Amino acid sequence: MEQKKCLIAGLPDAGKSTYLGALWYVINNDVQKDAMALKVSPNNPPENTEQLVTLSGRWLKVEDMDRTSTDVPSNISFNLIPKDGGEDFTLEVPDFRGESIRQIITMNQPKEFDEWCERADTMLYLMSDVAPDRFADDIVTDDDEMEGIETKTTDKVPEFDVKHISAAAQNMLILRYLASKKRYKKVVICLTAWDNVMKTFADITPEEYVREESPALYNLIKYYYPEVVFFGLSAQGAEYEYEVIDGDDGQKQKRVTEACKKRLREATRKGERAFVVVNKDKSPDITLPIAELLR
Numbered sequence: 107m108e109q110k111k112c113l114i115a116g117l118p119d120a121g122k123s124t125y126l127g128a129l130w131y132v133i134n135n136d137v138q139k140d141a142m143a144l145k146v147s148p149n150n151p152p153e154n155t156e157q158l159v160t161l162s163g164r165w166l167k168v169e170d171m172d173r174t175s176t177d178v179p180s181n182i183s184f185n186l187i188p189k190d191g192g193e194d195f196t197l198e199v200p201d202f203r204g205e206s207i208r209q210i211i212t213m214n215q216p217k218e219f220d221e222w223c224e225r226a227d228t229m230l231y232l233m234s235d236v237a238p239d240r241f242a243d244d245i246v247t248d249d250d251e252m253e254g255i256e257t258k259t260t261d262k263v264p265e266f267d268v269k270h271i272s273a274a275a276q277n278m279l280i281l282r283y284l285a286s287k288k289r290y291k292k293v294v295i296c297l298t299a300w301d302n303v304m305k306t307f308a309d310i311t312p313e314e315y316v317r318e319e320s321p322a323l324y325n326l327i328k329y330y331y332p333e334v335v336f337f338g339l340s341a342q343g344a345e346y347e348y349e350v351i352d353g354d355d356g357q358k359q360k361r362v363t364e365a366c367k368k369r370l371r372e373a374t375r376k377g378e379r380a381f382v383v384v385n386k387d388k389s390p391d392i393t394l395p396i397a398e399l400l401r
Contacts, residue, residue, distance in 0.1 A: 113290075188400075
């Protein structure tokens with residue numbers, strides 16, 4: 107059986123866990139699973155599916171993903187087969203947390219991550235925020251508006267925190283580093299929470315969106331990964347709506363509203379919840395980004 111190693115990477119909250127949960131559910135249960143580019147192989151069923159079952163369960167129940175901060179990876183294997191036939195293949199994916207990947211910026215990533223990068227054949231990179239920060243001198247104001255405003259100065263240099271860097275800049279640093287570790291046979295970038303993007307940009311391709319919103323990030327991606335393919339991805343199907351309740355411990359807690367759960371569960375039942383967009387084509391087949399890696 108052919109074995110493909112795919113590095114799935116992205117910053118914390120980029121949506122990797124949600125995608126894996128949605129993917130595992132739809133390729134096993136979705137009403138449209140037989141029309142998807144990839145399906146679960148009937149031969150050699152995977153052995154280490156516990157994490158996938160947990161993630162898909164939370165996705166199905168419309169619950170936030172609850173991930174630990176542990177940096178020790180536990181590899182996940184998919185045994186898949188192309189819809190149109192062909193040989194089975196094993197797609198092995200490392201379960202690195204987004205925080206481990208962000209540590210690349212401070213050169214403090216787990217050594218296992220670098221080892222995996224060197225062994226991987228392809229890369230699926232997820233990002234949810236591409237807009238660069240705005241600086242004070244980017245904001246045009248009238249001189250009159252600035253009168254009376256005191257500028258505060260301090261001799262104390264604030265402590266550096268990588269989380270204060272814009273997500274676009276963090277992604278640029280990480281993608282440049284990954285390119286230095288390995289020349290991947292294929293690279294796919296998924297822009298997650300695409301349902302939110304579509305509210306503002308109704309007629310834009312994922313590639314056009316990155317180019318317009320963050321030219322520096324786009325140019326870096328095209329320089330290091332010239333054959334990259336961009337996808338828009340909505341694994342949740344829609345932004346969750348929350349309400350605040352009193353928890354058992356007396357503390358305020360937030361939870362997804364019942365109306366939101368009902369709406370997304372109905373979309374799940376119809377096979378219309380999660381979707382991808384490539385160019386301007388929308389599809390419920392969220393296996394397409396992985397299928398693209400196998401071309």
